[in-house]
Amino acid sequence: MIPSPSNVTLHFTSEGRLRLQTQAQQKEIVNSASASSASMLDSGNFVLYNSDGDMVWQSFDLPTDTLLLDTETYAYYATNTGGVGDNVTLHLDGGGHLYLVNTNGFNIVNITDGGYDNENLYLLRIDPDGIFKLYSHDLGQNGSWSILWRSSNDKCAPKGLCGVNGFCVVLDDRRGCECLPGFDFVVASNWSLGCIRNFQEEICKSKDGSTKFTMSTLENTWWEDASYSALSLSTQEDCEQACLEDCNCEAALFEDGSCKKQRLPLRFGRRSLSDSNILFVKVGSPEVSRQGSKKELRTNILVISVSLASFTLIILAISGVLIHRKNLLAYKKISETGNVGLTEDVALRSFTYMELEKVTNCFKEEIGKGASGTVYKGAISNGQRIVAVKKQEKVLAEWQREFQNELKVLGRTHHRNLVRLLGYCLDGRNRLLVYEYMSNGSLADLLFTPAKQPCWVERVRIALNVAKGVLYLHEECETQIIHCDIKPQNILMDEYRCAKISDFGLAKLLMHDQTNTFTGIRGTRGYVAPEWHRKLAVTVKADVYSYGIVLLETICCRRNVDWSLPEEEAILEEWVYHCLEAGELGKLVGDEEVDKRQLERMVKVGLWCILDEPSLRPSMNKVLLILEGTVDIPVPPSPGSFLSSI
Template identity: 50%
Template structure:
């Protein structure tokens, strides 16, 4: 069924507010052609394009998403005009007109305004805009929607969106969704009056005012809004759940029949489908119609009943001499001419159907039960072997290097981990188990069930995180979303966590140069999360336990959990587990948390890497128990040699590393460096100035403030 689309592109939502201020500049005299390199004008980010796209055997002008197959069309200009050939040209003329010129030289205006434009832009919001010389908006595609709404777009009172014929043909389809004056949002067939007999969905919000609009916000919510803020829907919303409710599904002379929860179309007796593959095109006669001849005693006619159907009742006069159909309903009979429309089969008596169903089901279950008992033992014995073979023959193929995360079933991961037998780690978010797929080792993290979110949100976030690829991030191979089970499948890191190798005996610790390279690896990974991946990720839990080691480098793990969990869960967890000086001060002040919170946490881990000890050691002397305080004391007293014990470390390198950590500790977000600046200082590409004395009260004991 062709339907009206409210399209939410989640990857762009986080930056839409800023994106609307960013625009491309299309100047007078610019042009496009379907087959040239310049076939469209891109938005600044390259997310949307305005220009030619293929339809049928030709080309149409509109707005569409780029680089995401299959092509998603957002808006279409002159949608019911026939497609143009490859020789057509789209011109933004010197005199400010936007026209489509066919290969024969015929010109068609793309806009409906008589005023000339000065410039045009394709915005990152998906809105195509024409501007006047003073910069004010002359026309925007958001004000003339076709079949789609985008985040930040509104459907104003009196406006409507109309479905397309199909996913590949964006001409006017069967249905329309109209925001009526008075406050009702109503769904109608096309080419009908805006009256109740033709509606098959209404929001029942009438009487709320003439300025009500349908809004689509950046969080994916649809809601009705007037000056008093009336109405709200979640993004998961539809206008009907009855398959045969929409009028016009089956076209003229066809009627909708519901079979096993599926809607199918049938034709009136003596009619066949006009287009068998497009049943919405309706039905036509498969015979030559005879004319009713008054007084012709020799004429014979056959009347065939179509029971339990409902049609649009527009009766003609009783003196009609050319009658092709009759509608009988509740004792009333009316003559009709063809074509009939809006036909649907009425549901039969549910009580009778239920009784028959119960009798049939009882007999069937009795027979079926004996059969199932006979074969169940065989199936149980073979099931584990079959499943094991299927996993190792098929799943392993799904873990190719460049593929997106694979969706696993819970049963598959239970087999992969031998019923979650070998636990290799445990944290606040869940437990990690060792698994094997083919000859490949994997780590399967089973999240705490109380942290599980909805299926759609979790799956969307996993797919976003799965597209993050960096040599200093642990790769996400797959996931499971089944009931309340949420599991993540990661690559296996053979050398365990940084904590496990950093806090061992001095003889087994990495050398100074190795530790500094580990610190730089971590900084590179965090920088990627902050500035280089598709959607910015704040880790929120940088610590040695979340840094995993393989034979060559350090990699950050759990970098996606901050996105996968609810914001309040992440905040609560971080707040209650942090020791004094460990959590960024903005958490405690209830301020918005930014990437600078990760920078604050990085400095503690950097100090732990420098000194090869945990942030808090209660067995140490009191003045050395809290690592951060001890480092500050040694640094400002010129005693940094105490920090590395007997290990021989270049004092200039040691001092530089400590200075980087002290810059990261600053309470003032404007002074605290970005992770990019931190990495440049650690690599020696940026000067490391003397940090200011921290203002935190923990240093008052040493006379620093």
């Protein structure tokens, strides 16, 4: 549809051109040399014909929000059939009769009785309020439109009006939206974007086992049933306590002895006085919040005043001495206790430094280099197996922690989409790790080198393999792991170009009852989730964000920010969303032949993964199901629409 001013005129020329024209300018809509005549059909469709009477162009293929007389469209209606059965079309006749017809031409459902005045004009439309309405227009001189029928009298019946974690209410016959207790609108002027928490997420339980949350109640509401656990409990107090003690439970719905535990986000909420249920929502404890804020304020004042007034000169004078002593103590501690702690946690082969020096031919062939060390090519098992040996260049405390972290993480994991750690060396000051050799380099080498770029089928396989690796870390390990640095440079390719995740130096291991953690910012710019910068609790959804960026890069074979491109294409996520919105996804892959439905599915899941609000991002299990085509996915909101919540 092309928005046009009231003074525009439509011109159809003898050359087959269709133009919109004003006094100041003109816009060409169609240029078809074979077009010789035009017609406005009763359906509202404007069409062009050639000299043989064949249609060569039409203003729309299918109706959108409006149905006129003798127009048909495919219908999807709430009959609990799940779409099983014959294709069904929706029809409207001259008497205002609205009905459904199957492929055999039989009337299977009467939606309206019809029998209205045949002299009137009728149309069926989905109005902006989401309600389906049948209108009648008197063709007399002072005729006007009137509503004969509507699909629902409940203004909150259309789903999704208030976005996730919001619910629809009607006050004085006016519809509005409200947020769950403890939540605020993402954008106050746009309810459809939903609501996010207005308190800082904490680790579920304190060290003493006490919870840091309270439960808030909300009565007489209806929500989509997406419960992960249903309990039979006699009282609402039992239901409230069951959710409070479950770190995975973020809300619970109690009705008639049934307690259904829910995870956020909650969807399709509306006020329903006929429902006697009670919704319990987990919110931050007011006492903890007040005590924390007062303590934080006092601490900040003290630190600032003391720093500025008392210790500035002293810190400058002794900082060098303290740093030197710290490094000496750290190395001493590493030498005395480092080996014991590591060997208790892992079951890998231990190498001596002399063995690895021989394996790598005195560290002759360098195949990679990073901030904490250099990687060399070597061979073990009498030269029968090629390996990669990572040598830590300096024994700094920070890099020592990364070394121990990587050893602990990879020592307890085994998956075909994770790089396998074969052994390690803790010999005096020497710290080395021995990995399986990945002969095809990193995903970054493939994607960002034009001559090496993989085909579409291979890129889809890579995306699936990386998703399986991240899913294993999040849900299938004995200890849940947040990788914290998913990026193309840390995804390596073996001889069969099977993608494997590497570099676990920044990974974070969670306890069995822990769902989030507070830690200093980790990862690489461009792939780091927004919650890192806001010093919020970090969950596995941080890895989902990084995976979303990598997925979009894999689709388009380009970096997420590239200022050598035109300004509108420089930032990948913005350009991808624009192409999705404009129906121009083909631009993302150029002339390459791809499965268009698969492309659209991958783009949508990538955009869902990089939403600013962590609770809106899908889990990696959901991501994998969508990529495999098992689960449908709706159109995501614009990533930029959530920036105002930062």
